[in-house]
Ligand code: IPE
């Protein structure tokens with residue numbers, strides 16, 4: 001028979017507090033190319049391995065009770081890459097969903113996609129659409145892929161929608177407020193979870209690279225040295241422990257906000 005030792009007070013938190021899991025976790029999955037290069041492999045091997053890691057992290061986040069997991073898979077700037085790399089990246093959603101939809105359904109995960117989907121190759125669009133439809137009845141974690149997404153482009157599109165409503169006389173300029181702008185963005189369907197609680201970026205880079213610019217006004221930022229293909233459930237937990245060590249204040253005072261998520 002084993003007895004659990006009681007943890008002394010003031011000890012650094014080593015275990016995740018399951019009552020303070022962030023609702024919306026956003027991840028910039030970076031470092032696939034460098035991971036491959038360090039192993040003398042072509043960059044696409046890093047993307048292939050990265051796709052397997054998406055499965056692991058999706059399962060781990062869903063098991064932890066995350067409500068929305070947003071993964072930056074392809075930016076509006078990634079078209080600048082060599083054609084063969086772009087074309088491999090465009091095939092990944094198909095490969096991913098072909099093998100993983102049954103498991104997503106078993107885990108009650110709903111797939112969503114955010115970005116300029118209509119600019120993707122037709123077969124990529126078809127794979128994405130099928131996965132969204134096949135998981136639409138699920139009620140668990142939302143797995144939200146940012147695919148051909150860019151934060152500035154998203155804001156431009158939102159502003160155009162609002163300007164059109166003003167020009168049509170449906171809205172007065174003084175009606176425009178933060179709520180209206182949030183609703184004009186691609187995260188609006190996430191409702192109360194539209195803004196990430198935490199951004200995780202792998203591979204040691206510490207920048208946003210045009211990800212969720214409006215939505216991350218008060219997100220906690222966690223930068224990990226691991227390349228994306230090296231991530232696993234434990235590394236995700238490490239990132240969430242760092243998040244849980246932070247005191248979110250939202251401009252207020254820490255003592256009033258300690259329970260605020
Ligand atoms: C992230 O890994 C995947 C995408 C951007 C599609 P990278 O391909 O950016 O890998 P590095 O940053 O070059 O190592």
Ligand code: IPE
Pocket residue numbers: 028029030031072073074075078205207209
């Ligand atoms: C951001 O990574 C985009 C994705 C992870 C999809 P990048 O590798 O494209 O970003 P930069 O170029 O290093 O800023």
Ligand code: MG
Pocket residue numbers: 030031032
């Ligand atoms: Mg990169």
